[in-house]
Amino acid sequence: MKNTIICRCADITLEDINNLLSSGVTEIEEIKRFTRLGMGPCQGRTCMQLIQRIVANHNGVSIDQIKMHTSRPPVTGVKLNQISRGARNDNES
Amino acid sequence: MKTVELAIVGAGPAGLCAAISAASMGSNVVIIDRCKDIGGQLIKQTHMFFGSEKQYASRRGIDIPNILLDELKQYEEKIEIITDATVLAIYEDKVMTILQGENYFKIKPEAIIVATGASERVLAFPNNDLPGIYGAGAVQTLMNVYGVKPGDRVVMVGAGNIGLIVSYQMIQAGVEIVAVLDAAPTIGGYLVHASKLARLDVPILTGHSIKEATGTESLEKIIAWKLDEKWQGIEGTEIELEVDVACISVGLTPLSELLSQAGCEMKYVPELGGVVPLIDQNLETTVNNIFVAGDVSGIEEASSAMVEGYIAGLYAGKKLGYSLLDFDELVDDYKMQLNDLRSGHHGDRIRNGINKIMRGEEKC
Numbered sequence: 001m002k003n004t005i006i007c008r009c010a011d012i013t014l015e016d017i018n019n020l021l022s023s024g025v026t027e028i029e030e031i032k033r034f035t036r037l038g039m040g041p042c043q044g045r046t047c048m049q050l051i052q053r054i055v056a057n058h059n060g061v062s063i064d065q066i067k068m069h070t071s072r073p074p075v076t077g078v079k080l081n082q083i084s085r086g087a088r089n090d091n092e093s
Numbered sequence: 094m095k096t097v098e099l100a101i102v103g104a105g106p107a108g109l110c111a112a113i114s115a116a117s118m119g120s121n122v123v124i125i126d127r128c129k130d131i132g133g134q135l136i137k138q139t140h141m142f143f144g145s146e147k148q149y150a151s152r153r154g155i156d157i158p159n160i161l162l163d164e165l166k167q168y169e170e171k172i173e174i175i176t177d178a179t180v181l182a183i184y185e186d187k188v189m190t191i192l193q194g195e196n197y198f199k200i201k202p203e204a205i206i207v208a209t210g211a212s213e214r215v216l217a218f219p220n221n222d223l224p225g226i227y228g229a230g231a232v233q234t235l236m237n238v239y240g241v242k243p244g245d246r247v248v249m250v251g252a253g254n255i256g257l258i259v260s261y262q263m264i265q266a267g268v269e270i271v272a273v274l275d276a277a278p279t280i281g282g283y284l285v286h287a288s289k290l291a292r293l294d295v296p297i298l299t300g301h302s303i304k305e306a307t308g309t310e311s312l313e314k315i316i317a318w319k320l321d322e323k324w325q326g327i328e329g330t331e332i333e334l335e336v337d338v339a340c341i342s343v344g345l346t347p348l349s350e351l352l353s354q355a356g357c358e359m360k361y362v363p364e365l366g367g368v369v370p371l372i373d374q375n376l377e378t379t380v381n382n383i384f385v386a387g388d389v390s391g392i393e394e395a396s397s398a399m400v401e402g403y404i405a406g407l408y409a410g411k412k413l414g415y416s417l418l419d420f421d422e423l424v425d426d427y428k429m430q431l432n433d434l435r436s437g438h439h440g441d442r443i444r445n446g447i448n449k450i451m452r453g454e455e456k457c
Contacts, residue, residue, distance in 0.1 A: 005222040014217055045212050049346050049367060054217075064361040068368055071350035073182030078192055086190075086197030090094060 006054070007047040009040020017051070021058045028055055028069045038069060041077050097123045097173075099409055100189060100202035102180045102351065105133020106395045107387025108208035109161040110402030111409070115206075116168035118410030118417050123200065125175045125191060130238075132158030133210055134230070135395060137237040140258055143283075147430055148396035155237075157395075183207075183355040187382070204382040204409045207352055208402060211345035211366065211388040216250065219305040225312030229259045229342035236266050244338030248315050249273040251342030252297055257286035259342060264293060271334050274301040274317055276324060276343075304331060306339060315339050345392045352389070356380050364446030365391030373452045375408035376401060384409050391446055397434045403427050 004014040012035045020031055028051055031037050037051065038044030048069060056063045099115050101108045104126035112122045130136050138154025149157050165172055178193035188201050213228040215221070227235075227243060229251065235241040247268055249260045252275035260270045273290065278300050280287050287297060304318045304326055319330035346367035353359050357370040357378040369390045370378040377384050386405040387398035404427045407420065417423065435443050 001219070003219045003222075004217050006217055008222065043350070045348070046215055049214050050217050052361075063363065068359075068361060071353045073184070073354055074190065074192075075181055075350055076179055076192070078181060078197060082192065082195055082197040085195075086199070090199065 006050050007035070007037040007040070009038075009042055009046075010036040012037045012047070014054075017054055021055070026055070026059060027067050028052070029067065031055070032069060043071070043075055044069065094188070095198075095200045097121060097200055097202045098413055099123070099204045099206065100125065100200060101206045101208060102183075102189075103133060103208035103210055103387070103389075104128075104131045104174065104176070105208060105210050105387060105398065106135055106157065106161075107210070107389075107398040107402035107405075108133070108206070109158065109165065110399045111206045111208060111384075111386050111406035112172060112402075113161065113164050113168075114403045114406030114423075115410045115413075116165065116171045116406075118407065118415035119171075120410045120413050120415055121171050121173075122168075123173045123175065123202070125178050125180050125189075127177070127179045129177050130158075131162060131174065131176065137230075137233045138395070139237050139262065142396065145396075145430070145433065148399055148434075150396075154395065180209075180351060183351045183383070185356045187355070204384070204413055205355075206384045206386055206402075206405050206409055207349075207389055208386045208398075208405075209348040209351060209389045210398075211347050211392055213341070214344045214346055216303060216341055216343060218303045220307060223306050223308050223312045224310070225308070225337050226306060226339045226341065229255050229340050232338070232340050233259050233262065236262060242266055242268060243340070244336075245269060246271050246336045247338040247340055248317070248334050248336045249340045249342060250303060251275060251344070252277075252280045252282055252287065252299065253342060253344065254282040254286060256340075256342035257282040257290060259340065260295065261286065261289050263340075264290075264295075268338075270295045271336055272317075273297045274303070275299050276302040276320055301332075302326065303339070312337055312339060345388065347389045347392065349389050352378060352383070352385065355383055357383060360450055362391070362446045362449050364442045365450070369446075369450055371450050371452055376405040377408065377412075379452075382409075382412055390450070391443060393443055394434070397431060400427050400430045400434065404431075 001015040052063045056066050098121040101124045104124050135154045135157050142150050181190045213230050232243045235243050248271050249256050301317050304316045307314045315334045318326040352370045357380045384405040386401040
């Protein structure tokens with residue numbers, strides 16, 4: 001479990017997740033806040049389907065009964081100077 | 094900020110067909126795609142398609158983008174294609190932010206068709222981050238787009254159509270397929286694809302999955318084991334496969350996060366592969382003027398993605414105030430094609446899934 005990677009971006013293992021779940025965490029959003037899982041460059045496109053299954057199994061329910069994570073813009077990494085340059089162009093035009 | 098009539102996210106089979114039908118009604122269309130090449134997943138599909146002639150059966154996937162682009166040419170003055178550009182967000186007022194290289198900009202479309210497709214599912218097993226462990230899509234891109242051989246000895250995990258087809262393509266490229274594993278008790282893909290492998294003496298082990306991977310610098314061995322009826326590995330059934338590549342082909346999941354952000358009502362539907370938007374028969378989501386086409390609202394094939402694209406394009410055009418003399422005939426024909434593609438035993442799953450997200454009366 002130590003070497004089973006769930007979130008590649010933040011290097012979160014199955015062991016990390018199981019420790020959190022046995023400490024009383026029950027929701028994906030909580031796991032995100034504790035570990036940054038799903039908040040790296042891929043924005044959860046790899047790990048979310050794994051974590052959904054793990055959390056559902058832990059809570060003894062099917063996946064459609066658990067709370068999904070909230071997806072927020074942007075869907076990939078953007079540099080702040082790209083956004084500020086974009087805003088400047090926007091004001092000029 | 095630039096305003097546009099219709100923005101289409103994704104230039105794969107669904108997005109291109111949506112652009113054709115919307116432009117044919119008179120709408121101006123901006124298509125945005127993350128890649129440099131137009132065609133989405135078609136650009137690596139060197140195999141011939143099945144199905145009906147209307148969805149380019151017996152053509153190779155790689156040839157279809159050019160056929161569709163040729164059709165788009167007749168509406169050249171109405172179409173703008175922005176490649177190498179990622180749509181970063183769709184906000185609740187429909188403003189879209191886009192990153193193209195270093196250039197970050199916004200557009201405000203009146204209507205949007207989201208045709209972003211899907212991403213590959215992965216598996217959790219010990220040492221699943223060793224170099225040499227790939228998704229089947231990645232292997233297909235390496236071989237068929239870039240001409241790079243992924244490795245010498247491969248285990249394929251997943252005997253669905255993608256797993257079977259990519260295995261065969263690897264053999265054609267001179268790669269040895271040591272085994273094809275599938276957790277399910279039966280082969281998921283079409284028999285015709287499985288038979289091609291069986292004739293070449295490739296073992297297809299159903300009811301098997303990966304226990305763990307081993308290797309120091311990169312993948313050296315996959316240890317597989319038999320699964321019981323509860324999908325748990327059975328101790329003592331381990332087999333060791335000496336491989337330098339493990340290719341994971343365990344399905345796709347819709348790339349639907351732009352729709353969640355835009356405020357569309359979403360639902361987890363296992364039959365459709367993940368979190369998908371609620372839609373009506375016109376392929377419009379719960380947000381006015383945001384439509385979907387293709388795998389983003391449920392994993393199917395390129396053929397159904399194309400037909401959904403045509404339908405979404407027509408209804409988006411109609412919402413924008415355009416009309417076509419034969420609008421109703423076209424819609425009826427496309428809907429009939431979709432019903433055909435989803436008919437029979439193979440379509441059970443997808444029909445069940447669509448019934449869970451379809452609003453209004455029309456269910457399939």
